[in-house]
Amino acid sequence: MIELYLLEQLAAVARCGTLSAASEQLHLSQPALSQSMKKLEAQLGVALFERTKNKLMLNDTGKLAAGYAKELLRQEQEMIERIRLHDRARHTICLGSCAPVPIGDIVPLLTRFYEGMAISSELKNTDRELWEDLERGRYQCIVVHEEPKKDADIFSCPYRQEHLCLQVPKEHPLAKRARLHLCDLADQNLLLYTYIGFWYELCREKLSAAHFLYMNEQETFAQIAEVSAFPSFTTDAFADQWQEDGKVIVPIVDREVNVTYYFACKKQDEKRFKPLIRGLKQNFSV
Secondary structure (H helix, E strand, C coil), X not given: CCCHHHHHHHHHHHHHCCHHHHHHHHCCCHHHHHHHHHHHHHHHCCCCEEECCCCEEECHHHHHHHHHHHHHHHHHHHHHHHHHHHHHHCCEEEEEECCHHHHHHHHHHHHHHCCXXXXXXXXXXXXXXXXXXXXXCCCCEEEECCCCCCCCCEEEEEEEEEEEEEEEECCCHHHHCCCECHHHHCCCEEEEECCCCHHHHHHHHHCCCCEEEEECCHHHXXXXXXXXXXXXXXXXXXXXXXXXXXXXXXXXXXXXXXXXXXXXXXXXXXCCCHHHHHHHHHHCCC
């Protein structure tokens, strides 16, 4: 049986190009690495290197072996990760979401319905990342903003909508508008909080001509947005927090900023999440 450390060292030689560079990266002496490669050749029963007086290079067989070694090492890491995630899922429910609002909606329900379980949540900027991590077992349930494709292995349902608005000072020219389109925001100076999931990517993509002042601290962002002359974004999900004094809330009507959120989990977990699904349907509507 080939020991994994030999495969790791072979992959390092292929990656670095030379034995000396690989030994430096692996923090091994060059003679020790050379002995490991000879041991691997002996176990395989083939020559992996072309040896000259001053040079040692992988031959075609060695390159093929290095490719297999890389794949086996990848599979080993995937195995370890999936086993750990499976074990974590026995006592932890991790929610992945494309936006902050679903986290605020669902985490309290998870805490109520699944006593004794640790509850965690993570924000991602794309639905693709969420689907990948649901499949891998990193998340037990997710919320996405694009309608899921039909899949026999996935349960999904729409549970609520969110509509983007612009919060502007009353004296701002846009405050007189009854509604806005994204194109109306070209060349505007805008405050933007960065940790908002897919909204961040959407704003950067659709408003490439706008000038953003990016902010990473939510509390600081809220304080500055309240008093700043710069417009900032809000949504109808925060309608009960809107301040009337000195600010006007103008809806943005483009289709892509008026979204429906979809709850999803693996079909095998649908029964487990029945209480949560019922809670979502009772508390929210599409």
